[in-house]
Amino acid sequence: MKQITESLYQISLGAANVFLLTGDDGLTLVDTGLPGSADKLFAAVRKGGKRPEDITRIVLTHWHPDHAGSAADLQQRLGARVVAHAADADILEQGGGERPRYLTPGLVNRLVFRFFINGVSSQIPPISIDERVADNALIATAGGLRVLHTPGHSAGHMALLLEQEGVLIAGDICANVFGLAYSTVYEDITLGQQSLLKVAAKPFDQAVFGHGGPVIRNASQKLREKFEQPLDVAGKLLQTV
Numbered sequence: 001m002k003q004i005t006e007s008l009y010q011i012s013l014g015a016a017n018v019f020l021l022t023g024d025d026g027l028t029l030v031d032t033g034l035p036g037s038a039d040k041l042f043a044a045v046r047k048g049g050k051r052p053e054d055i056t057r058i059v060l061t062h063w064h065p066d067h068a069g070s071a072a073d074l075q076q077r078l079g080a081r082v083v084a085h086a087a088d089a090d091i092l093e094q095g096g097g098e099r100p101r102y103l104t105p106g107l108v109n110r111l112v113f114r115f116f117i118n119g120v121s122s123q124i125p126p127i128s129i130d131e132r133v134a135d136n137a138l139i140a141t142a143g144g145l146r147v148l149h150t151p152g153h154s155a156g157h158m159a160l161l162l163e164q165e166g167v168l169i170a171g172d173i174c175a176n177v178f179g180l181a182y183s184t185v186y187e188d189i190t191l192g193q194q195s196l197l198k199v200a201a202k203p204f205d206q207a208v209f210g211h212g213g214p215v216i217r218n219a220s221q222k223l224r225e226k227f228e229q230p231l232d233v234a235g236k237l238l239q240t241v
């Protein structure tokens, strides 16, 4: 576990990062990794000096298997309450599915898609969602975790703003693997850009991502600068994948 701020820890599970928040009400886990990640996650949490049994809440940024894949297993083992945005809740409860998705142009995206996304099943063990939240909801932990509905990558994607500490948990609104960049796939990249700019207008100094390392200073400004340029792919027919 890598400590980002007083309350926030990042855990890399290989395919994606997940996050642990320490609050008065116990631990909150944001995302869960691919199916079969629970033991690896528990080991990382223990190594970081925390108890997996203290996880009382699981918040899912969106339904993709690299984020929601182990949620059902963890829910069963921990009895934790699962929170997701209403627009992704049905697909999570159905155990995944197919939604139209488009590949973001560029060589890196073609390679990432070919080696890391293509062939990963879009099915996940079904999860029963205990709480369906909407934009601007406040999850009561660690001084308040603000829900920012950020459709585009997924219709029910949510980013989370840890207001007290000025940190954005960005999920997959973009990635930071080889510097800040659009994610490899979107259901609607134009909507994705609007969501990025909506988020970048909020005040936060640091940002963490589902894929890649954190941005540790001036993060909202960096997002604004990176994504405010007109989307050159807008209007072009993106490749369906």
Ligand SMILES: [Zn+2]
Pocket (backbone or CB within 6 Å): 062, 064, 067, 153, 172
């Ligand atoms: Zn995703």
Ligand SMILES: [Zn+2]
Pocket (backbone or CB within 6 Å): 016, 064, 066, 067, 172, 210, 211
């Ligand atoms: Zn992802």
